[in-house]
Amino acid sequence: MPNRNFLIPLSIALGLFTVVPPVMGQALLPRTLQLDGTQLEQQGLFLAEEAAQLARFQQFELALARAELAAQLAPNAPQTWGILGSLYLQSKELPKGIAALERARSLDPENHVVMFALGSAYFQQQNYQQAINSLQAGLKLQPDVPGALFDLGNAYYMTRDYRQAIAQYERAVAQDETFWPAMNNIGLAEYEQGNASAAIERWEAALSIDSEAAEPMMAIAVATYAKGNRERGLALGEAALQIDPRYGEVEFLVENLWGTRLMEDTKKFLETPRIQATLAQLAPTPHQH
Incomplete structure (x- = not known):
């Protein structure tokens, strides 16, 4: 984890303070066009980590602002979308949360944590069949997770498939x-x-x-x-x-x-x-x- 004491202000990281007066006759090209994409992505990942830390201390508004910026700076990093999606769900913004988590899943289809989060989100949206699909997909990647099995049982319960619900609850108890x-x-x-x-x-x-x-x-x-x-x-x-x-x-x-x-x-x-x-x-x- 980077040392937070040496956080470079975002304005500096974006090169906003590095524009120098052009030499006479030189074409004026804003320095922001020469930004290193890797540096931007690193800054985005750093902000995503900050957002996760703030969320742990229940600072959800501050966390959400950082996570939104992180997703803009590092749009191809699945973890930025995963954190953003989780924070949207925490803020009861289900459609935004699901959209962000689906983006994370498209970037990292093998991430069981994202699948489980999507299952929970679809459950909250009362889209129980989609919740079942997402949770089952996650459990194929990481089987026997008690919390995910419990969520899957709840999704089956809400569809009144009590036999399947009980089977998942039993699996959860068998694990814990x-x-x-x-x-x-x-x-x-x-x-x-x-x-x-x-x-x-x-x-x-x-x-x-x-x-x-x-x-x-x-x-x-x-x-x-x-x-x-x-x-x-x-x-x-x-x-x-x-x-x-x-x-x-x-x-x-x-x-x-x-x-x-x-x-x-x-x-x-x-x-x-x-x-x-x-x-x-x-x-x-x-x-x-």
Whole structure:
């Protein structure tokens, strides 16, 4: 990595301060036409690295400005487009992000990281089949990446191909036995297929990995209540909401891929007096920020 203390100002790098008065009779040719393309590309790569560093410190606006300039200076370098695409996604600019990542992929078709990022981007765009295609392409290059397998499972889940979704989640757990979100989502897929008991088993397995995971705890609460064990269901629901009150919000649950069947039972559960009282108790007061 270059020493940042010796960063040459971009204006100097572009040769803007190197124009000398022409000799009389000499044709005036701006020095900027004689720029070394390699130097420009190096400056672009340097800016891309700076953008990545700024992004790590959550300085996204500064990072994005540098990444955009980096892509202009080094348009044939796939990493500049990859960083730019990732920052656009971070800024919720999905079309721009996908366009930049597709440019990166065209320049470096063997880059699995770009494929995985595209899969995530297409998923956010609700283009689930394209997400599946991109993630599968990345996994052919770099198989058995738990996060990518999890994303692929989610894409299949959203197309209601629950068998394939469960298969990908299982592969993710096989690679990382502590990856409780994959185990949790197997439960979501099982519940949507009407397999409540199998779903509860998976959620309990997720909870055994992380005893403070509010999502599987809340899911067990809803399913247990729906099966008729109301006292245990309500007690678990109260405990889950104490950990994370967001699991009492319908919109948040839908964002976390809770399906139609589970949401029908969850809405009934959330309307019970005990859960309503718990949510009211946990609601922030006007003085809280």
